[in-house]
Amino acid sequence: MKGVLYLEDGTVYQGKGFGKKGTSVGELVFNTSITGYQEILTDPSYAGQIITMTYPLIGNYGVNSAENESSKIYAKGFVTKAIEQKPSNYMSEQTLEEMLKNMGVVGVCDVDTRSITKKIRNEGALKCVISNEELSLEVLQKILRKEQLKEDWMKEVGTQKVFHIPGIGPKIAVMDFGIKRNILNNLKYRNCDITVFPYNTSYEEIMNINPEGVLLSNGPGNPEAATEAVETVRKIIKKVPTFGICMGHQVLALAVGGKTYKMKYGHRGGNHGVYDIKRDRAYITSQNHGYSVDRESVEACGMEITHINLNDDTVEGMKHKELPVFSVQFHPEGAPGPTDSTYLFDQFIDQLKEEKKCQ
Structure with a gap:
């Protein structure tokens, strides 16, 4: 079947369709990872977006149930140069196209x-309609103009009820804005006793479990739309050590009184260089975000910048000058991508132990 991308500026890309037969609208973005397409697709942070993979051959090692970062695909579409229909890998359970069909995602190759x-690099992330239903360009244009992009996906993609993962280590409360499983796996690996809370959980409900630390997860959308969470976090950081990742980093910035802004095309991929100022060391990181923290605004609110992006000098990490609170814009758990920065989970646990000694 035929496939087409129709961009809001009128640009048309015609190719072949695969995956679920259908039509959907989303924000067109690109990811520079060479592998990890399954983790990328099942990352809830891509909710509402149509993902273009810059690496040309996708699907060559298939997919398997062990590599999913969530229970479904929240992305609106998937774009590749070539799609492999005969994968070769001992763990492969099905083809990528079969996965897209089962999870209801439209693909174009x-x-x-x-x-x-x-x-996208020249003009910024663009609104786009993706279709493999052989609709006319006039119809696609009407669909594109009619549908508005959402900014508050973090309110939908996370857990809808509290759940507990028992452990013998520190008691951690997780605010779920669209968390990846490997973030939880990193906490489980460190024996944490984990309670995961929905996006809109109140400060009082979180504090009822007497957490030793709070983790603010990754997630999709505009952080300024996370108004309830920002108010809750504003109270939490005054009482409990807090670690923010990606969306959690941005929510933390807003909670201390800082600002965030939409980037031209964001950072998405597994090869982003980040400089750790304190360690005087560079790391290659996994990233997926379209918003960034305004440096001057958070520095004026008591935050110290700890990490910067080596490509564009944007804020990649910060910590509070007085409170046991810190965050990073990148993904220390990788999945996909390098795990060079998993030391940040250890840093979080060590911080909890220090706070406990001081009490």
């Missing part, structure tokens, strides 16, 4: 993904 990526 055999298009110039290099051209798409250059357009």
Whole structure:
């Protein structure tokens, strides 16, 4: 079947369709990872987006149930140069196309993904309609104009009820804005006793479990739309050591009184260089975000910048000058991508132990 991308500026890319037969609207973004397409697709942070992979061959090692970062795909569409239908890997359980069909995701391949990526880099992330239903361009244009992009996906993609993962270590409360499983796995690996709370959980309910630490998870959308969470976090950081990752980093910035802004095309991939100022060391990191923290605004609110992006000098990490609170914009758990920065989970646990000694 035929496939098409129709961009809000009128640009059209025609190729072949795969995955679920259908039509959907989303924000067109690109990811520079060479592997890890399954983890990327099942990362809730991609809710509402149409993902273009810059690496040309996707699907060559298939998919398996062990690599999912959540129970479903929240992305609106998937774009590749080529899609492999005969994967080769001992863990493969099905093809990528079969996964997309089962999870209801529209795909388009055999298009110039290099051209798409250059357009996004030049013009910024674009609203787009993806279809493999052989609809006319006039119909696609009407669909694109009619549908509005959402900014508050973090209110939908996380857990809808509290759940507990028992452990013999520190008691951690997790605010779920769309958490990846490997973040929880890193806490479980460190024997943490974990309670995961929905996005809109009140400060009082979280504090009822007497947490030793709070983790603010990753998630999709505009952090300024997370108004309830910002108010809750504003109270939490005055009482409990807190660690924010990605969306959690941005929510923390707003909670201390700082600002965030939408980037031109964001950071998405597994090869982003980040400089750890205190360690005087660079790390290659996994990233997925379209918003960033305004440096001057958080520095004026008592935050110290700990990490910066080596490509564009944007804020990649910060800590409070007085409170046991810190955060990073990148993904220390990787999945996909390097795990060089998993030391941050150990730093969080060590911080909890120090706070406990001081009490």
